[in-house]
Amino acid sequence: MVDTTQMTVSDEVAISIEKMNKWYGQFHVLRDIDLTVYRGERIVIAGPSGSGKSTLIRCINALEEHQAGKIVVDGTHLTSDLKNIDRIRSEVGMCFQHFNLFPHLTILENCTLAPIWVRKIPKKQAEETAMHFLEKVKIPDQANKYPGQLSGGQQQRVAIARSLCMKPRIMLFDEPTSALDPEMIKEVLDTMVELAEEGMTMLCVTHEMGFARQVANRVIFMDQGQIVEQNEPEEFFNNPQSDRTKLFLSQILGH
Amino acid sequence: MSDTHSQLAFVRTEMLAQKEPPVAEKGVVKWVRSNLFSSWSNSILTVVALYLIVQLIMNAGPWFANGIWSTNSLAECREILQGASGGCFSVLSERWNQLLFGIAYPDTQYWRPTLAFVLMLVAASPVLFSKLPRGMLIFTGLYPFLAYWLIWGGTMMTSIIALLGFVAAYLAFRKAERAGFSIGLGAGIIAAVVVWKVLGMFAGELSILPLEEVPSRNMGGFMLNMMLGTICISLSLPIGIALALGRQSHMPIIKGISVVFIEFIRGVPLITLLFVANVVLGYFFPPETNMDLILRVIIMITMFASAYIAEVIRGGLAALPKGQYEAADSLGLDYTQAMRFIILPQALKISIPGIVNVAVGLFKDTTLVSVISMFDLVGMIRGPILASTEWNGVYWELYGFAALLFFITCYGISQYSQWLERQLRTDHR
Numbered sequence: 001m002v003d004t005t006q007m008t009v010s011d012e013v014a015i016s017i018e019k020m021n022k023w024y025g026q027f028h029v030l031r032d033i034d035l036t037v038y039r040g041e042r043i044v045i046a047g048p049s050g051s052g053k054s055t056l057i058r059c060i061n062a063l064e065e066h067q068a069g070k071i072v073v074d075g076t077h078l079t080s081d082l083k084n085i086d087r088i089r090s091e092v093g094m095c096f097q098h099f100n101l102f103p104h105l106t107i108l109e110n111c112t113l114a115p116i117w118v119r120k121i122p123k124k125q126a127e128e129t130a131m132h133f134l135e136k137v138k139i140p141d142q143a144n145k146y147p148g149q150l151s152g153g154q155q156q157r158v159a160i161a162r163s164l165c166m167k168p169r170i171m172l173f174d175e176p177t178s179a180l181d182p183e184m185i186k187e188v189l190d191t192m193v194e195l196a197e198e199g200m201t202m203l204c205v206t207h208e209m210g211f212a213r214q215v216a217n218r219v220i221f222m223d224q225g226q227i228v229e230q231n232e233p234e235e236f237f238n239n240p241q242s243d244r245t246k247l248f249l250s251q252i253l254g255h
Numbered sequence: 256m257s258d259t260h261s262q263l264a265f266v267r268t269e270m271l272a273q274k275e276p277p278v279a280e281k282g283v284v285k286w287v288r289s290n291l292f293s294s295w296s297n298s299i300l301t302v303v304a305l306y307l308i309v310q311l312i313m314n315a316g317p318w319f320a321n322g323i324w325s326t327n328s329l330a331e332c333r334e335i336l337q338g339a340s341g342g343c344f345s346v347l348s349e350r351w352n353q354l355l356f357g358i359a360y361p362d363t364q365y366w367r368p369t370l371a372f373v374l375m376l377v378a379a380s381p382v383l384f385s386k387l388p389r390g391m392l393i394f395t396g397l398y399p400f401l402a403y404w405l406i407w408g409g410t411m412m413t414s415i416i417a418l419l420g421f422v423a424a425y426l427a428f429r430k431a432e433r434a435g436f437s438i439g440l441g442a443g444i445i446a447a448v449v450v451w452k453v454l455g456m457f458a459g460e461l462s463i464l465p466l467e468e469v470p471s472r473n474m475g476g477f478m479l480n481m482m483l484g485t486i487c488i489s490l491s492l493p494i495g496i497a498l499a500l501g502r503q504s505h506m507p508i509i510k511g512i513s514v515v516f517i518e519f520i521r522g523v524p525l526i527t528l529l530f531v532a533n534v535v536l537g538y539f540f541p542p543e544t545n546m547d548l549i550l551r552v553i554i555m556i557t558m559f560a561s562a563y564i565a566e567v568i569r570g571g572l573a574a575l576p577k578g579q580y581e582a583a584d585s586l587g588l589d590y591t592q593a594m595r596f597i598i599l600p601q602a603l604k605i606s607i608p609g610i611v612n613v614a615v616g617l618f619k620d621t622t623l624v625s626v627i628s629m630f631d632l633v634g635m636i637r638g639p640i641l642a643s644t645e646w647n648g649v650y651w652e653l654y655g656f657a658a659l660l661f662f663i664t665c666y667g668i669s670q671y672s673q674w675l676e677r678q679l680r681t682d683h684r
Contacts, residue, residue: 103601147681
């Protein structure tokens with residue numbers, strides 16, 4: 001297997017986050033987040049639940065609004081301007097814990113809807129692209145079924161294909177394997193590894209530490225809305241610096 | 256060899272053939288046992304129910320069988336029956352046209368509403384059945400103008416000008432939409448008004464296919480119920496969707512208007528609104544404007560139904576997982592696209608039973624117009640027919656007929672909705 005951690009990362013900035021803060025009412029969820037993601041980087045974000053890791057990546061495509069600080073995605077400054085938000089969202093793909101496929105549309109329609117209406121691509125061409133990516137995630141034969149007829153793993157792979165059909169330059173994964181049966185986790189992770197090998201810029205919130213070791217070139221550990229530690233995976237797992245990280249790693253790797 | 260072992264050991268040498276189950280466990284006997292006589296209390300209920308059914312058939316049977324269809328008054332019926340039980344159905348055959356079209360619709364023109372009704376079925380079918388060719392929707396779009404001309408009569412110019420106004424509005428909207436939705440809307444309205452004003456000046460000169468004019472006050476019978484029902488349901492659905500979305504809006508003015516409208520209309524009985532339409536609304540307009548009574552009633556019933564439909568659809572919107580909105584957003588779909596392709600198709604599907612509930616209720620509520628002296632089916636029965644010397648006292652036959660007509664229509668709507676729900680199911684098919 002290719003050790004993707006050795007793959008080259010360009011020095012072009014894909015995402016830059018400066019002093020970003022977010023509150024839910026009185027609750028300060030994200031505190032002074034500073035993060036620069038370079039093109040081609042594969043970042044795994046780990047941390048205990050409630051540490052703000054999902055909220056962080058959801059701020060990047062404005063599913064959550066941040067109240068202070070600056071986010072620039074792919075050269076576009078993320079403000080409350082709807083045009084900028086739509087531009088960023090069409091460049092940034094996202095996969096959710098619960099897949100969020102559209103149950104009233106077939107797999108193929110799920111994959112072609114956004115390219116046709118947002119990218120204004122002709123239907124036929126959009127379908128060809130969709131079939132290409134469905135083949136890539138190894139389920140072209142399910143194209144005319146509905147999401148409800150597929151297994152969880154298959155649905156998540158469709159969700160990945162659906163995002164890829166928009167030809168995004170950045171992919172966000174929000175705990176993509178947390179809602180899956182153990183035997184289906186592998187098929188989804190394999191797809192993500194393949195994507196990483198092609199040089200996609202990826203931010204993954206995940207508890208799959210094996211995936212982090214294999215694919216990531218940076219692991220970020222968050223707690224209480226702050227970035228506590230970040231490092232290359234080898235260093236991060238073998239030589240954690242902060243006590244909080246040590247405790248977390250001992251808890252998830254201990255059994 | 257141990258004894259215990261030999262007692263436990265067993266080898267089958269011959270396989271058993273399949274046998275019939277005992278009589279009590281199959282066919283009619285089993286069905287009767289499990290459905291009618293499964294316990295003491297059920298057995299008693301079965302016997303009582305059987306007795307009631309037999310009584311009903313014994314009493315109502317002769318009433319139907321001895322029914323008389325061809326006399327000219329109740330007195331004649333009584334003479335023929337000589338005290339025997341029997342329905343006087345002649346009221347239906349003698350007043351058939353009045354029951355369907357009202358008392359004042361010119362009797363040479365009955366073909367017009369009938370044709371309009373048949374064409375309505377054609378126009379509605381591509382909306383109801385998605386497998387029919389989409390081209391038929393063009394006819395659906397033309398139908399309201401055609402139906403207006405058929406039912407109210409007059410020259411066809413009125414309908415054509417109205418149609419041209421809408422076409423102009425649509426074209427202007429498409430042109431100006433790029434500059435923004437509200438600008439497009441404004442341009443559309445201006446274009447329509449200009450077309451109506453300009454062409455309206457020539458309307459008097461040209462007379463295409465003139466039909467005898469029938470004023471609104473001459474509409475009546477079941478035709479009036481059908482007209483009100485169809486028009487109000489088809490208008491209240493889009494308005495209801497708009498109100499439901501408005502209520503979810505983040506824009507305070509739109510949200511405020513929607514909430515106040517819905518809560519106010521839902522808090523007022525329909526009869527009150529109809530009285531407002533009949534009496535009070537006149538005071539708000541200058542004395543020389545004479546707004547058509549049917550139009551006023553349509554506006555009120557539509558407002559009433561759309562408030563209810565809005566709440567039903569809001570329920571559907573709330574039932575959708577938040578992830579659907581997020582997935583649509585994350586793909587870069589804008590608000591209109593997300594609503595049109597993702598949210599509304601699913602929310603409306605969830606709302607079908609509720610919407611049909613409102614539609615059926617609304618259709619039956621159209622009989623309430625009889626209290627503001629419009630002669631719909633019930634108004635006809637209560638007024639002109641039962642008040643006449645010939646038919647005074649024929650309650651069962653007339654109200655039974657009205658019930659039957661409404662039941663057939665409402666049951667049809669309900670069956671269609673269940674069929675539609677099955678069609679739209681996409682899981683585990």
